[in-house]
Amino acid sequence: MSHGQILRVAINVPLSRLFDYLAPSPGHVPPGCRVSVPFGRRTQIGMVMEISGDSDLPIEKLKHAKAVLDENPLLSEIDLWLIRFTSAYYHHPIGEVVAAALPMLLRQGKARDSLVRKVSVTPEGARTDLNLLRKRARRQAELLALLQDAESLSFTELDETMPGWRPIRASLIRKSLLEEFETTDDESRADRLANVEQEIGPTLNADQKSALKSIRGAAGFHSSVIDGVTGSGKTEVYLHLIQDELKAGRQVLVVVPEIGLTPQLVSRFRRRLGLEPVLMHSGLTDLARLATWRAAESGRAGLILGTRSAIFIPLKNPGLIIIDEEHDGSLKQQEGLRYSARDLAVVRAKKLGIPVVLGSATPSLETLQRCDDGAYNLVRLPTRAGKAVPPMMRLVDLAKHDAYDGLSQPVVDSITKTISHDGQILIFLNRRGFAPTLICSGCGNIAECTRCDSRMTVHAASNLLKCHHCGAQRRIDSDCADCGSPCRPLGHGTERLEDALRSYFPNEVITRIDSDSTRLKGTMSKALTMATSGETRILIGTQMLSKGHHFPKLTLVVVVNADQGLFSTDFRGGERLAQSLVQVGGRAGREERQGEVIIQTAFPDHPFWSELFNGGYPKVARSALVERESAGWPPFSRLALIRAAATSREDAHRFLTRARKLADATGIDGVRILGPVSAPMERKAGRFRAQLLLQSRQRGVLHQVLTSLRPSLESSTEARRVRWSIDVDPIELF
Numbered sequence: 194m195s196h197g198q199i200l201r202v203a204i205n206v207p208l209s210r211l212f213d214y215l216a217p218s219p220g221h222v223p224p225g226c227r228v229s230v231p232f233g234r235r236t237q238i239g240m241v242m243e244i245s246g247d248s249d250l251p252i253e254k255l256k257h258a259k260a261v262l263d264e265n266p267l268l269s270e271i272d273l274w275l276i277r278f279t280s281a282y283y284h285h286p287i288g289e290v291v292a293a294a295l296p297m298l299l300r301q302g303k304a305r306d307s308l309v310r311k312v313s314v315t316p317e318g319a320r321t322d323l324n325l326l327r328k329r330a331r332r333q334a335e336l337l338a339l340l341q342d343a344e345s346l347s348f349t350e351l352d353e354t355m356p357g358w359r360p361i362r363a364s365l366i367r368k369s370l371l372e373e374f375e376t377t378d379d380e381s382r383a384d385r386l387a388n389v390e391q392e393i394g395p396t397l398n399a400d401q402k403s404a405l406k407s408i409r410g411a412a413g414f415h416s417s418v419i420d421g422v423t424g425s426g427k428t429e430v431y432l433h434l435i436q437d438e439l440k441a442g443r444q445v446l447v448v449v450p451e452i453g454l455t456p457q458l459v460s461r462f463r464r465r466l467g468l469e470p471v472l473m474h475s476g477l478t479d480l481a482r483l484a485t486w487r488a489a490e491s492g493r494a495g496l497i498l499g500t501r502s503a504i505f506i507p508l509k510n511p512g513l514i515i516i517d518e519e520h521d522g523s524l525k526q527q528e529g530l531r532y533s534a535r536d537l538a539v540v541r542a543k544k545l546g547i548p549v550v551l552g553s554a555t556p557s558l559e560t561l562q563r564c565d566d567g568a569y570n571l572v573r574l575p576t577r578a579g580k581a582v583p584p585m586m587r588l589v590d591l592a593k594h595d596a597y598d599g600l601s602q603p604v605v606d607s608i609t610k611t612i613s614h615d616g617q618i619l620i621f622l623n624r625r626g627f628a629p630t631l632i633c634s635g636c637g638n639i640a641e642c643t644r645c646d647s648r649m650t651v652h653a654a655s656n657l658l659k660c661h662h663c664g665a666q667r668r669i670d671s672d673c674a675d676c677g678s679p680c681r682p683l684g685h686g687t688e689r690l691e692d693a694l695r696s697y698f699p700n701e702v703i704t705r706i707d708s709d710s711t712r713l714k715g716t717m718s719k720a721l722t723m724a725t726s727g728e729t730r731i732l733i734g735t736q737m738l739s740k741g742h743h744f745p746k747l748t749l750v751v752v753v754n755a756d757q758g759l760f761s762t763d764f765r766g767g768e769r770l771a772q773s774l775v776q777v778g779g780r781a782g783r784e785e786r787q788g789e790v791i792i793q794t795a796f797p798d799h800p801f802w803s804e805l806f807n808g809g810y811p812k813v814a815r816s817a818l819v820e821r822e823s824a825g826w827p828p829f830s831r832l833a834l835i836r837a838a839a840t841s842r843e844d845a846h847r848f849l850t851r852a853r854k855l856a857d858a859t860g861i862d863g864v865r866i867l868g869p870v871s872a873p874m875e876r877k878a879g880r881f882r883a884q885l886l887l888q889s890r891q892r893g894v895l896h897q898v899l900t901s902l903r904p905s906l907e908s909s910t911e912a913r914r915v916r917w918s919i920d921v922d923p924i925e926l927f
């Protein structure tokens with residue numbers, strides 16, 4: 194009996210296999226189209242990954258797909274390839290990879306071209322004299338000006354470019370100057386020109402020129418790394434490369450860390466390229482994400498600027514992929530599909546036959562090692578561009594100088610001096626709240642989270658103890674439950690530092706930027722505007738402030754405490770600490786004035802400091818590479834971490850013991866298996882966590898083990914009682 198074609202469909206369920214269906218009706222269904230299919234008792238949306246002539250199941254058992262949702266494939270062969278690769282490399286269920294790669298609305302089965310509401314000028318509106326209107330109704334003129342230039346704009350676009358425009362539109366419609374209509378999305382967000390004059394950038398210096406030449410020199414796929422100190426002009430080099438591609442009619446995808454995608458950066462791209470980049474990040478509505486996805490997929494968008502998930506966006510005419518701050522941990526997803534956008538960028542560029550550029554002031558050791566290998570082309574920008582000079586760094590020994598309220602006397606003196614020279618100060622402390630610990634003054638009892646193996650953080654302003662791991666919170670106990678003595682906060686968080694600084698410098702404008710102080714909508718951008726304009730004298734911040742921002746008046750950076758990083762149990766501790774210090778230090782003195790960085794430490798003799806001070810990040814990185822090689826850690830070996838969490842410790846360990854047995858049973862040599870062991874912080878949100886580490890010098894054998902173990906593990910009885918995951922190339926070992 195002829196059965197036509199069999200659709201092999203990826204469905205968003207945690208199983209690493211495809212599901213076979215018969216086409217809903219005779220005729221060809223190309224891979225890359227979505228179908229709705231009966232699945233269990235429900236209907237699911239699936240992605241046709243391939244077409245096959247036969248199935249493992251008897252044909253008469255196969256069900257028909259209910260409908261084909263796309264006339265033309267949503268994903269190209271190469272997009273499907275990337276999904277298959279990602280699923281195989283990260284040992285993650287393919288349906289979940291498809292889900293991660295598609296915008297929510299497409300995942301839910303919405304049409305690719307949804308109707309969008311737009312406004313445009315009427316002929317009368319087009320003729321209206323803006324100068325006249327401006328005198329009477331400034332905002333109306335502003336909106337009309339936008340639309341006279343752009344012909345039509347969608348509601349989403351206007352929400353972004355001109356907040357509060359909606360009531361103004363109503364008045365203009367009443368005057369018959371504007372009209373509203375609905376259309377399919379195909380023309381919105383076209384590679385339209387921004388409403389700004391294209392700005393000419395600075396003339397490139399010799400290093401930038403040779404970097405450009407070296408990157409432009411090769412055709413087709415090649416990976417280049419721009420290792421350039423902060424402020425060396427990496428972004429300028431990107432801008433030239435992007436310009437090349439746009440002129441040639443090709444698209445560029447730029448991926449930046451979550452906190453690096455600032456309005457400052459977007460506006461710089463807009464002004465310098467004279468076009469509106471389309472954005473993909475977590476702050477967008479589902480509709481806006483779909484619009485970006487469509488603009489990229491259809492080829493209408495020239496520049497796509499996004500955070501890590503943008504790495505999956507289909508491109509009609511790809512020319513170049515840029516990964517900025519390639520060392521940044523946020524490029525790796527830490528839950529669900531644990532992919533690295535940087536690593537996938539290289540793989541994808543290779544498949545597409547286009548260049549990829551990785552940029553950083555502090556390249557990861559993985560990337561440096563590939564440069565050493567000759568796999569990547571390394572270009573250096575060793576000095577700051579323009580007139581800026583590198584900041585001076587010094588240590589303050591906390592053993593010699595008390596830092597009663599977190600700030601030692603030398604630091605207070607430097608702040609005072611900086612204020613007298615009209616400079617701006619950034620106080621960096623990667624710990625929000627008032628104090629990390631609440632301790633009883635009588636018996637030494639410490640307030641802990643009841644659901645995690647962790648201490649509660651004191652939040653004085655809200656009078657709460659909060660757990661930063663699970664979100665639990667309770668009122669601050671003023672007296673100890675055990676002995677009745679008063680409790681007091683121990684240690685410092687940003688909130689406490691703010692109090693201290695206000696008492697030292699009562700007349701200065703002090704702004705704290707952390708996730709507590711910026712929870713309310715709009716507070717973050719207001720705080721940043723004040724900081725950028727120089728109105729803020731003293732900025733206090735967590736790592737939210739350490740990257741991407743450009744504060745022209747900032748001359749002094751104080752790192753309140755760096756010691757946690759010195760004694761990290763993670764083999765990446767030193768690399769991370771050096772990266773974060775160099776990045777935050779890089780905020781200082783970005784224009785004409787010399788910057789200064791002061792780091793407080795109780796361990797000034799730790800060898801880390803002499804390396805950092807004598808050789809900077811390159812020296813730290815070099816010696817870390819030597820250590821890693823002798824210890825056999827990445828990048829000289831490959832890791833995979835299997836994690837399990839369960840309501841009982843035994844269940845978590847039993848599952849991992851099973852995983853270990855399965856791995857051993859493969860009989861594959863060359864993979865070292867460590868564990869199972871309990872996670873460093875074993876209990877989190879009421880679950881016990883454990884892990885099994887697999888390590889190998891050869892990537893191939895590690896993946897063979899994972900590939901052969903996964904299906905049995907997935908269907909094992911032990912798996913039912915745990916939440917588990919495989920993390921390939923983990924960047925956190927817990």
Ligand code: ADP
Nearest residue numbers: 395396397398423424425426427428429578579
């Ligand atoms: P990075 O991306 O490496 O931090 P940027 O490209 O943002 O560096 O450049 C830092 C600052 O130096 C910016 O204000 C930029 O306009 C300026 N700049 C970059 N290149 C030059 C140059 N060749 N001449 C003068 N100024 C430059």
Ligand code: ZN
Nearest residue numbers: 633636673676
């Ligand atoms: Zn007590």
Ligand code: ZN
Nearest residue numbers: 642645660663
């Ligand atoms: Zn907790």
